[in-house]
Amino acid sequence: MMNQLERSLLDRYQRGLPISATPWADMAQELGVSEQEVLSTLQKLREQKFITRVGPVFDHHRAGSSTLVALAVPPERLEEIADFINQFDAVNHNYAREHEFNLWFVVTASDQAQLQSVLDTIECATGMPMLNLPMEHAYHIDLGFKLAWQE
């Protein structure tokens, strides 16, 4: 169970961490606690894996070309095909999902030509129906995420 300070830090600081010489002290002042309390609480949240990190979230869409790809593979071959796909450095996320299109992965490359070449290789080698679904527009405002605290 989380204490009030832990919750406040998570609620308030999913964005807008101050860029200052002493960011934790600034946050401490805003929350009415000490700098050391902020620091040790963040350290504890990170150690307990309630947060993955404290820092900048970079926009990786700005780095080259990327796309979301879906494959419809026979369930008995999912493992084998996933292993094949995961070998590509260009593949950075790969999820099994409950659907006819049951393998969903993100491919990122330095440019469109390189991206297409990875997709062609995967399509050719697997021979499976493939959807290439590049992002056309992002609407997520990325304000962070509302956490519903369960008592």
Add this chain to the structure above:
Amino acid sequence: MSACDLLCDNVMQLAECDRQLIELTQGGLPLVPQPYHELARQMGISADEVMLRIQRMQDNGVIRRIAAVPNHYKLGFRANGMTVWNVPDEKVSALGEQIGALDFVSHCYHRPRHPPLWHYNLFAMVHGASRDDVQDHIAAIARLLGDDNHGSDVLFSTRILKKTGLRIRARE
């Protein structure tokens, strides 16, 4: 070529210092009283310059936000459903903005259709404590869309087969 080379050479023309800063901070800021000073020390530049560069990357969108980044799974959001919607193309932007603003939606994207295999053009990642919770959220989105909902589906993830978060590496 690494993702960072791209970021530097092709897209944002990031300076070497910015590239180094991304490398040093993508796993998180050092949890010491003066984290930007600590980064400055590691890079051999002034803390003011570090803060200036971080501020500039935030202003131009390379940094989306600076945050205590929650681990949603650990915080009880055990179900996530990729919901997909078929909405009129001319309305996709307006509807996407509305859905993206919902507090249980973490990402909302317009993507192309692939008829006849795939008719959905709007994707929204929905998070909940359980699948029932996610289904309630889906019902809320359907209500919001009303007559503009020409079909939808939800794809629950069953397994993460690969997830590599840190993608910008030091140059060889």
